[in-house]
Amino acid sequence: MVRIGISSAWVATTIGLVTASVVSLDQRAPLTITVPLKKISTITNTSHLVANDYARLQHHHSKHSGNATTRVALGEASATNELNAYIAQTKVGSQTFDLVVDTGSSNTWVGSDTKFIAGSTGNNTGNAVEVDYGSGGFIGDEYTDAVSIGGTGVKQQSIGVAQLAIGFDGVDGILGLGPVELTQGTVQGVSEVPTFMQTLVSEGVIAQNILGISFAPIQGSAPESTNGVLTFGGVDSKLFKGNITYTPRIPPFWGISASSFKFGANSLGPNSTAAYLGFVDTGTTLILLPGPVFTAFLTVSNASVDPSTGFVAFPANAKPTQDISFVMGGTMFTMTPEQYLLPQAQYAFWGISAQQAQASGGYALFGNAETAGAPAGFVLGMSFLEFFYSVYDAENDRVGLAPAA
Ligand SMILES: *[C@@H]1O[C@H](CO)[C@@H](O)[C@H](O)[C@H]1NC(C)=O
Ligand SMILES: *[C@@H]1O[C@H](CO)[C@@H](O)[C@H](O)[C@H]1NC(C)=O
Ligand SMILES: *[C@@H]1O[C@H](CO)[C@@H](O)[C@H](O)[C@H]1NC(C)=O
Ligand SMILES: *[C@@H]1O[C@H](CO)[C@@H](O)[C@H](O)[C@H]1NC(C)=O
Ligand SMILES: *[C@@H]1O[C@H](CO)[C@@H](O)[C@H](O)[C@H]1NC(C)=O
Numbered sequence: 412m413v414r415i416g417i418s419s420a421w422v423a424t425t426i427g428l429v430t431a432s433v434v435s436l437d438q439r440a441p442l443t444i445t446v447p448l449k450k451i452s453t454i455t456n457t458s459h460l461v462a463n464d465y466a467r468l469q470h471h472h473s474k475h476s477g478n479a480t481t482r483v484a485l486g487e488a489s490a491t492n493e494l495n496a497y498i499a500q501t502k503v504g505s506q507t508f509d510l511v512v513d514t515g516s517s518n519t520w521v522g523s524d525t526k527f528i529a530g531s532t533g534n535n536t537g538n539a540v541e542v543d544y545g546s547g548g549f550i551g552d553e554y555t556d557a558v559s560i561g562g563t564g565v566k567q568q569s570i571g572v573a574q575l576a577i578g579f580d581g582v583d584g585i586l587g588l589g590p591v592e593l594t595q596g597t598v599q600g601v602s603e604v605p606t607f608m609q610t611l612v613s614e615g616v617i618a619q620n621i622l623g624i625s626f627a628p629i630q631g632s633a634p635e636s637t638n639g640v641l642t643f644g645g646v647d648s649k650l651f652k653g654n655i656t657y658t659p660r661i662p663p664f665w666g667i668s669a670s671s672f673k674f675g676a677n678s679l680g681p682n683s684t685a686a687y688l689g690f691v692d693t694g695t696t697l698i699l700l701p702g703p704v705f706t707a708f709l710t711v712s713n714a715s716v717d718p719s720t721g722f723v724a725f726p727a728n729a730k731p732t733q734d735i736s737f738v739m740g741g742t743m744f745t746m747t748p749e750q751y752l753l754p755q756a757q758y759a760f761w762g763i764s765a766q767q768a769q770a771s772g773g774y775a776l777f778g779n780a781e782t783a784g785a786p787a788g789f790v791l792g793m794s795f796l797e798f799f800y801s802v803y804d805a806e807n808d809r810v811g812l813a814p815a816a
């Protein structure tokens with residue numbers, strides 16, 4: 412880890428104390444803090460999981476494209492508790508909660524499974540809080556409390572304490588790592604609430620509001636494994652290869668544009684010079700492709716949407732051999748069939764029967780953003796992020812991607 416630099420003005424005025432002060436500055440504001448994550452999957456029916464991804468995108472898209480008519484009221488969504496998520500064990504007050512790592516939302520909240528009991532550090536602010544994710548949501552009260560992950564954290568973080576949570580059975584809530592503007596309108600009486608990342612900076616725990624995320628595919632047939640890493644305050648260069656490609660963030664999410672999609676040598680679009688606009692979302696399972704790209708992919712790959720799993724399935728004995736690639740920020744990001752197909756060892760815990768497996772040449776972890784009402788949008792979910800390191804840089808308002816190491 413690189414030792415943090417100190418400004419020359421500060422050195423000039425405290426020259427006699429440099430050695431001791433550097434140590435204390437390092438203790439208060441290290442460059443990065445790294446914490447491990449656990450991936451858990453409790454899928455009984457993959458078509459519900461796919462439906463959750465669509466419900467989430469539909470909600471995100473309709474809310475932020477001003478299309479209020481499609482807003483699904485909390486409790487009416489297709490909340491089915493198909494859990495596929497990276498979990499950060501997070502201490503709030505004196506309790507420890509399993510929180511979903513979510514870059515597509517920004518409120519941190521607890522109380523879905525394990526109920527929150529306010530201790531000596533917790534304070535009810537008296538404000539109501541409500542967040543809807545399309546595939547579930549919660550209603551509750553805002554508190555401020557101490558929040559820490561892996562032993563490092565903040566003293567006073569705004570959190571939601573759920574009175575009612577839908578779609579989060581098996582976890583306790585969310586660690587919201589999205590941009591702060593996604594907290595607008597969630598807490599009564601305030602325009603925005605500071606995110607956990609912002610509080611880490613404002614309390615001097617890290618120097619910069621930069622988050623690096625490393626996910627990795629589950630190996631073998633275990634439904635869970637410790638295979639993710641969050642780096643607060645910067646990036647961990649051991650976890651990616653080559654250079655990070657940064658692109659300006661497209662608000663309000665961690666948005667990114669793609670100028671071209673390919674399957675083998677076939678272009679999947681766009682045909683024009685207009686780019687498609689998507690976002691990087693650790694709370695989505697699949698890679699949701701723009702409608703025309705998805706349709707072109709089915710045509711050139713001979714795949715179809717399998718009604719029983721909801722996945723893109725290839726004909727029996729026709730496992731694809733070509734790569735799919737995405738050009739973003741002028742860099743081509745390529746996934747091999749081994750990367751974009753669901754590993755056979757995981758069929759069982761994703762509820763795919765031996766009979767279904769026989770009838771298919773494989774399942775690609777792609778979905779159609781048009782199904783969620785966002786035909787020109789795309790979402791890079793966990794299935795992408797398990798092969799690419801991602802960087803959420805609020806200091807420079809940009810998104811970074813690089814092949815995983
Ligand atoms: C999965 O869910 C879908 C939609 O609810 C349903 O049609 C299908 O029969 C279910 N599949 C299994 C194997 O239960
Ligand atoms: C708004 O929602 C309606 C109804 O679902 C849909 O037909 C329309 O395409 C949506 N418009 C936009 C801009 O998303
Ligand atoms: C809780 O709120 C009270 C009243 O505003 C304040 O005096 C107290 O310091 C707060 N406690 C914490 C832990 O923030
Ligand atoms: C990374 O960027 C540096 C500086 O621009 C360049 O010299 C180097 O070749 C790049 N490395 C890769 C793997 O692209
Ligand atoms: C590109 O244009 C061709 C011909 O007009 C059309 O068939 C195809 O669907 C388009 N593809 C995309 C991805 O828009």
Ligand SMILES: *[C@@H]1O[C@H](CO)[C@@H](O)[C@H](O)[C@H]1NC(C)=O
Pocket residue numbers: 711712713729
């Ligand atoms: C799709 O099917 C056609 C007709 O059977 C075949 O010629 C082509 O090679 C197939 N494409 C792929 C990618 O398998």
